[in-house]
Amino acid sequence: MLQFARRRSAVARSAVALTAGLMLATGLSACATATDETPTAGADAAAGFPRSITHDKGTTEIKSKPQRIVALDNSLVAAVVLLERPLVGGIASYRNQKTFPDYLGDAVKDTKDIGPLDNPNLELIASLKPDLIVSATVRHDALYDKLSKIAPTVFVKTTGPIWKDNITLLGKALGEEAKAASKLADYEARAKKIGAAVNAKAGNPTVSIVRFVDGPTRLMAHQSFIGIILKDAGLKRPASQDQDTFDQEISEEQIELADADHIFVTTVYAGGTERKTKFQANPLWQRLKAVQAGHVYEVQDELWMTSVSVQGAHFVLDDIAKTFGVDPAK
Template sequence: MARSRVLSGPVERTRFLGGLTGAAATLGLTACGVNGSDGTTPDGGSQEPSGAATRSVETDNGTVQVPREPKRVVVLENYDALMLLDLGLVPVGIPDGAANPQLLPRDVYEQLKDVDTIGASGTPNSQAIAALKPDLIINQFYKEKSAALRTIAPVAFFDWHTSGAFWNEQIAKLATAVNRESRLGERKKEYESRVTEVRTTYRKQIDTTTWAPLSGGPNGKFFLGTPLVTVMRDVGLRIGAGLPEKEAGFVPKSYEEMDVLKDCDALIYSVQADGRATPTTQQLLDHKLWKGVPAVKAGRAFPSKHFVMANYSFAIAAVGEIEEMLKKM
């Protein structure tokens, strides 16, 4: 399957997930304050004094001990929570505002709405986290902010802010950290099955059209690209508008550069989970230059509620959206 790299665009991701400021990543776990005790488990793990089994995990910051079966995981960013849900694990602590019914699919919101909060993204409250008695803390963006949390529980650090890796690589590393690789495999298999189905059924439409994803930006700009490109390329869609091969964006363009969309037969623009465009995207949709774009005039500009990839559940839903778009081509 194709992979799409997240390069920049904290504005768009902040709008979508309420406080997210990052790129995308390879796995990294910071050294934790939990030491192994005497005795090892058959696969090289260790045994804590309480009898809880741990595993050695190779991370960006060395080898650390993490629980063999984490049960009480606190996350410092919204993406972390969405990835854990895909792995069948509901976190016990999430950032303020992570459970937002406007921004999240209903089933996701229902799982997160009653979860305790641990402070705003980027400013974790150590007392609130300690009160939850976590056995693992997940952090992908705030290395310095989470250093003090090592005395509470092992801290899994993922350098998603600067490393610029891929969301599907990222969730795979997270699955290893929480020992849920088999669950991830099931979700990935389901995704690949849907991709194959759509590619086969709509081969003609896919082979004869060019697409681009975009969203509104501030100050008379719009953004080309999104991690949704991962799914678009997996389905086989040809990406136009000058987006670099194997990259996702977000590439800023001024409204005066909207001519870049002329080579596209169809466009995909972002909307929230409630179906409404964000204010900046709505400004784009209302602009006279947008209304003059050939694909827009042809009625081939389509909304997507899964514009920012977070996990395979989002990706599977995005395949379904693309399938409905292809039916209209």
């Protein structure tokens, strides 16, 4: 009887110990699960979230670091990719570009095309459950209120003339300020190196940018995307383009305004091709010093004019370095 009692007591102690062990294990597991479920709280606090972003349409509170971003402009699509954040939806088609540009690579392979620039699909955007939407007032001013009901929305004012400022603002909205500053600094440093090499080799040449479109021919000035790149590189412009404007439209009678030591030409659509053919058949074109010296170069419009991004700017710098035969500074 005594032995039975001792055995029962031992069994009871073992059961208590086992129960305590299970409770401890369960508690540890629960703690681990709770920690696994809320890692973003500490990460968000460390990254400075929640935060208020002042932008062109007001102030928007972003509660946590965005993980599902929709961008409604091609330059902002490229900016999100530049900052290496998750882009679930974006505008793919832009002018003569029908898909996301190849230079964005695999970063947009899972990104949904949310419709044309002038009429994005709001239902599709909502179905993507974004936690941040970015666009520009110049693009979608009328849609701001509707977009804001889908997710926190940040609008830049425009795209071309302030494309670098837009990357800085997007860096704040995405919690990637340091990366935005670093990417811009790397681009600007490379532009200066290439520009200095060109000036040293070619004797501070003037560079003209002529864009042929279905309409008046355009000379691109300082506020255009390409104008900003050339200014960052420290390359001189002819008087017609050494202006704090976006562009100047010229007729065939004003062809001489396109002249410089070197002329870079882009063409848009068939209408642009027809305009270029007429211009270049004009005797005034043949008299330009750049034409006579063989210093006229055809480059891609989708890179030099419409990419409006750090990625596109680097391709432009590649072209400039190759054209002048200088170190690409990569």
